[in-house]
Amino acid sequence: MQHVISIHDISVEEIIDVLDRAEKLLPIARGEATTDLLRGKVLASIFFEPSTRTRLSFETAMNRLGGGVVGFAGAEASSVVKGETLADTIRMVSGYTDAIVVRHPREGAARLAAELSDVPILNAGDGAGQHPTQTLLDLFTIRKEMGRLEGLNISLTGDLRYGRTVHSLAIALAKFGNTINLVSPQGLEMPSEVVGFLKKSGMFGTACHSPEEVIEETDILYVTRIQKERFPDPVEYEKVAGLYRVDPELISCGPEDMIVMHPLPRVNEITPEVDAMPQAKYFTQAFNGVPVRMALLSMVMGEN
Amino acid sequence: MPEKYMKVERIKHGTVIDHILPTKAFDVLRVLKLSQDRSMSILINTNSQKGGKKDILKFENLELTGEQANLVALISPQATVNIIADGKVVKKFNTEAPGVVRGILTCSNPNCISNQNEPIVSEFRLSPDENHRYVCTYCERDIVDLAKYVRL
Numbered sequence: 001m002q003h004v005i006s007i008h009d010i011s012v013e014e015i016i017d018v019l020d021r022a023e024k025l026l027p028i029a030r031g032e033a034t035t036d037l038l039r040g041k042v043l044a045s046i047f048f049e050p051s052t053r054t055r056l057s058f059e060t061a062m063n064r065l066g067g068g069v070v071g072f073a074g075a076e077a078s079s080v081v082k083g084e085t086l087a088d089t090i091r092m093v094s095g096y097t098d099a100i101v102v103r104h105p106r107e108g109a110a111r112l113a114a115e116l117s118d119v120p121i122l123n124a125g126d127g128a129g130q131h132p133t134q135t136l137l138d139l140f141t142i143r144k145e146m147g148r149l150e151g152l153n154i155s156l157t158g159d160l161r162y163g164r165t166v167h168s169l170a171i172a173l174a175k176f177g178n179t180i181n182l183v184s185p186q187g188l189e190m191p192s193e194v195v196g197f198l199k200k201s202g203m204f205g206t207a208c209h210s211p212e213e214v215i216e217e218t219d220i221l222y223v224t225r226i227q228k229e230r231f232p233d234p235v236e237y238e239k240v241a242g243l244y245r246v247d248p249e250l251i252s253c254g255p256e257d258m259i260v261m262h263p264l265p266r267v268n269e270i271t272p273e274v275d276a277m278p279q280a281k282y283f284t285q286a287f288n289g290v291p292v293r294m295a296l297l298s299m300v301m302g303e304n
Numbered sequence: 305m306p307e308k309y310m311k312v313e314r315i316k317h318g319t320v321i322d323h324i325l326p327t328k329a330f331d332v333l334r335v336l337k338l339s340q341d342r343s344m345s346i347l348i349n350t351n352s353q354k355g356g357k358k359d360i361l362k363f364e365n366l367e368l369t370g371e372q373a374n375l376v377a378l379i380s381p382q383a384t385v386n387i388i389a390d391g392k393v394v395k396k397f398n399t400e401a402p403g404v405v406r407g408i409l410t411c412s413n414p415n416c417i418s419n420q421n422e423p424i425v426s427e428f429r430l431s432p433d434e435n436h437r438y439v440c441t442y443c444e445r446d447i448v449d450l451a452k453y454v455r456l
Contacts, residue, residue: 085423087423104417105415106416106420107416107417107442108417108442112417112418126417129443129444
């Protein structure tokens with residue numbers, strides 16, 4: 001694996017490789033063991049857009065592997081404010097470091113970076129485009145929590161139109177042989193090309209507007225944030241948001257071993273009472289970003 | 305057909321692009337980026353012997369390359385290209401939609417990195433799974449209505 005740009009570039013076999021390697025690195029990710037695997041290596045962490053989990057987990061991952069991190073968070077802290085292009089920034093940073101993690105507001109930025117960089121590029125989110133490491137950590141969480149990565153009934157819930165992670169997640173889950181239900185408000189449905197892929201692969205379950213319709217046969221309830229700014233009328237938003245609030249009552253309608261995931265940040269789509277329930281796995285999911293990103297960093301920097 | 309009834313003169317040397325989708329001749333011209341002062345004939349919505357309507361383009365003293373011919377397929381996949389010498393068709397080939405298109409189109413996504421102030425050549429790939437669908441290499445979005453996004 002040279003770069004990590006799009007989940008579409010990564011084969012099923014490579015995904016399993018990443019997950020297996022992440023599994024082995026778990027004790028180090030938890031701080032129970034130490035390693036010098038990437039000692040002497042430097043990671044550039046360049047974030048032109050805000051990030052909490054992705055940036056901190058990448059930087060933690062590099063530190064846990066014994067390497068160092070340089071970089072910036074926010075375009076205002078870089079020469080972009082002086083008019084420097086992304087291309088020049090990447091050429092320069094690739095001379096300083098052994099790998100670059102980049103988040104950028106424009107779709108395709110990581111692909112351009114990969115073309116120009118002498119060192120591996122890891123895409124930490126490009127606009128409304130790809131966020132492959134999120135998909136990988138979601139798959140890791142599912143395999144870890146459910147004991148398998150196939151034959152599951154997964155209900156993707158919330159903003160399925162603009163949410164950048166759910167598109168690639170839906171495709172990846174279908175490739176592994178899971179049935180996908182799509183639960184979204186009117187106007188925020190999954191794009192037709194993704195629905196087309198699910199139908200073609202025989203992995204399309206149900207599309208509906210209310211989680212109650214699918215909760216009984218759901219193994220994984222994957223919740224995404226409904227963005228207020230998508231609704232011109234705040235009253236409309238409140239009406240819709242109310243329908244998509246995951247609370248103990250909704251969870252009690254699902255199977256006992258159902259789990260609830262969320263890429264975070266959440267606003268109010270999962271009530272705080274759910275956090276203490278055994279089904280709530282979203283903080284574990286966020287932690288899993290560390291071992292998965294450790295696996296990716298060690299793979300792209302060629303260390304076994 | 306007697307010469308006097310012909311709508312457009314036959315050409316002696318050059319290229320005829322036939323079976324262009326009706327009303328798409330100007331889009332084909334845009335894709336080919338041929339200079340405006342060139343002698344050419346344009347037939348729009350003319351009757352096709354195969355039934356229905358079609359457009360035709362005729363260029364005097366110009367032989368399209370295979371690469372140029374394939375660009376025609378971006379707009380009209382069924383078009384045929386005939387190379388004329390001494391008034392006769394000496395070469396005829398069906399156009400084939402190119403697998404990769406570089407520098408010809410702009411991405412329809414305004415937030416794509418290829419539409420920013422970056423040193424970048426736009427690139428689109430023909431999707432293997434769908435009919436005549438081009439996907440931006442950078443933002444991975446489809447481009448629809450290709451003619452609208454020809455880089456001038």
